[in-house]
Amino acid sequence: MAAARGNTSRRGFLAAGAAAAGAAGLGVAGAAAPPAEAATSGRRRVEYVLPTLTFDASAVQDELGTVYDSALTDVVGINTTYAVPATYDKAGLVSYPPGTLVRAGGGYPEPQRWTRDAAINAWSAVSLLGPSVGENTLWSVVDPGKGETGPVVQQDNQWWDQIVWAVGAWNHYLVTGDHDFLADAYGVASRTLALRKAQNLNASTGLFQGPGYMNDGIAGYPAPPWTSGIDSSFVLDYPHTDELMVLSTNCLYHGAHLALEGMATALGHHAAAAGYRKAAASLRSAIDRHLWREDAGTYGYFVHGGDAGKGHLDTSQEGAGLALAVLFGVADRRRTRLLLDGAHWQPHGIVNVWPHFERFSDDRPGRHNVMVWPMVHSMFGHAAARGGRTDLFARAVTELAALVKGTGGSFYELYHSVTGKVDGGWQTGGSGTLTHFDSQPDQAWSATGYLRLIHHGLFGLRPAADGLRIEPSLPKGWGDVRLRGLAxxxxxxxxxxxxxxxxxxxxxxxxxxxxxxxxxxxxxxxxxxxxxxxxx
CATH class of the missing domain: 2.60.420.10 (Maltose phosphorylase, domain 3)
Incomplete structure (x- = not known):
């Protein structure tokens, strides 16, 4: 994903209908905003139903409610775009109409066909707000498959995070109940997991190998071996990085196994469901055995693979890893309480990895190190709500809202964790020199992260196969709050x-x-x- 991301600033077109809704103020009480239209060939309709969020306390509405409207504008008005068939419909599964999807962000050149962004955006918000757009967003990163018996998630150079697609697909079914989608999605997810299991499961540890879920840049790791001739920021360009066994990635695989168990059960494939359930339990045990730190009451970051530190546990705090451990049930209630109690927060939120690696500092923080990525921060906030910590959940929401309001309502890719300013962080190349990166504007998963905090954290929406459970987390002092017109x-x-x-x-x-x-x-x-x- 990020390996293909440039730093060219290029805002995408504003969808006509959503632009009008944004100009008028998205979320007028008592009415859903009209569907947006993609201003491109054929002017395809996009079917969104946008709820309205209202806090009775005017100060809280100004602090948090306005940012919710900005998040809707980012997703619907800025990042909903035409799904060019030759680029985004490789497997022939995208629906026209609406013929649209949610892209990664307004600052990147096209195409933006990135599995992680597509799956996270669908999972965090898009499948709920616009099911047809969420479905297309998921299908846009699926390929026909070659030696496989059917379509698979695209087999790009970031293979370790492909299985996040299964999580997004299962969530899509839970919020829509679409059995036709489920049947196709189960085939894609099961074939993709089989590929990854055959190539990346370490038999001796029971863990999946590969870099961290969010960390495709070498700045997300301790000092790499400065091998002569390597001048790259991409993690896999460095020796043995493909053999790391990382908390976030393994929690993600645990969640994917649970998703496939759910899919198989819903489709009546009970033997397959039992197999996925057994594999999930085995992986959870391996994560606890190799990554849990009882002395510290938290999980470590990763176990070294084939390098000089083979078998050694890096004890850094990985924000996404801790969040996914809670959200996917890897951490039991005791461990959830301990890791939430002991988590390190920077002045402006939960960071990607704490503390600074040796080559970075507050003056030059590593891009995938001590920086606030709103998507990671919001997942941790969601985990805090799930773990019964309304105080930490409140902190996550208010800190992200403050970052966004500090940029006039725009959602950026990442922020400096001490100053709160928009900052892309520093990355390293083969010579060991540091290069400063930009933080891209109009980042979709930053916006859907905030929507996740509101829908699934504050209101506690937990879609399931048999219905919708509501498990709210309303912080003290926020007063009464309403979400109207939620489809x-x-x-x-x-x-x-x-x-x-x-x-x-x-x-x-x-x-x-x-x-x-x-x-x-x-x-x-x-x-x-x-x-x-x-x-x-």
Whole structure:
């Protein structure tokens, strides 16, 4: 992904309908914004239903609610783009209409066919807000396959993160209930996992090898071997980096196995589901055995592979790894509590990897080291909400909102963790010299990260095969808050939270007291859900 990312500043076209909605102020109370239209060949319609977020406290609305509107503008108005068939429809699965998808960001040259961005954006927000666009975004990074029996996730030079697609695809099914999509997605995900397992599973440790989930730059690792002739920022250009066994990557594979178990179960493939469940349990045990640090109450970053430090555990804190350990259930309740309690925060949030590696500093922070990537930070905030830490969740939301408001409502790729300013960080080449990178504007996964914090953190939306569970996390002092016009499958929901905390005291659906804060998967119509929270 980032290996192909240049630093050319190029904003994409504004989708006509979304531009109008943005100019008028996305999210007028009581009405969803109109669908956007992609201003390109054929002017394809994009089917989005955009909810409105309203805090009763005007100060909180100004601090957090306006940033929610900015996030919708980023995703719908700036980064929803035409899916050029020759580029984005390699497997013949993209739907025309709407013929659109969400790209990585406005600062990159086209094409932006990157698996990680596509899957994360669909998972974090797009599949919920615009199912047809989310589906196309996922299909846009699928190839027909060669020796395989069907399509697979594109086999590019960042093979270690391909399986994030399975997580995005399973989430897409959970929020849409689309069985036709599920059948195709299961084939793509299962074939892709089989390829990765055959090539990258280390039999002696039970862990998957490969660089860190987010860290495709060499700045995300301790001093690499400065081999003569190497002058590159890309991680795989350095010896033995393909043999690392990283927390985030292995947690991701655990989540992918669980996703495939869910897919197989939903499709009636029960023997296959049992196999994925068993493999997930085995991988979880391997992660705990090799990466958990009982003395420190947290996970280490990675185990060295074939280099001089073979078998050694690097004890750095990996923000994405800790977040995924919680979100995918790798960490049990005790370990979740410990790692959340002990996590290091910089002045402006959770960083990619802490602390600074020897060649970096606060003056010259490494691009994939002590920098705030909003996508990583928001995942950690989501994990904090899931782990019952409304205080840390509140911190994650307010700090990201402050970063965005500091740039006039724009979502950038990454920020300096001490100053809070837009900064792309420093990267190294073969000579050991440092080069400063730009932080790209209009970053889609930074915006969908904020939407994740609101939808899945604050309101606690947890889609499942049999329905929607609602497990909110409302920080003290935020007051009452409402999310109106949220589309979920065949329903439209208005959700209101009162009180504070993450313990549901009472839930009333359409005026009637409900035993649980949940809705069935196969309902229809418009429903009002009121949840009173009482402590943690």
């Amino acid at each position: 979920y499958r065949d329903m439209t929901l208005d959700i209101e939270l009162t009180g504070a905390g993450d313990r549901v005291h009472a839930c009333v659906v359409d005026g009637r007291r409900a035993r649980t804060a949940s809705l069935p998967a196969h309902g229809g119509g418009h429903h009002t859900v009121r949840i009173a929270l009482a402590g943690s």
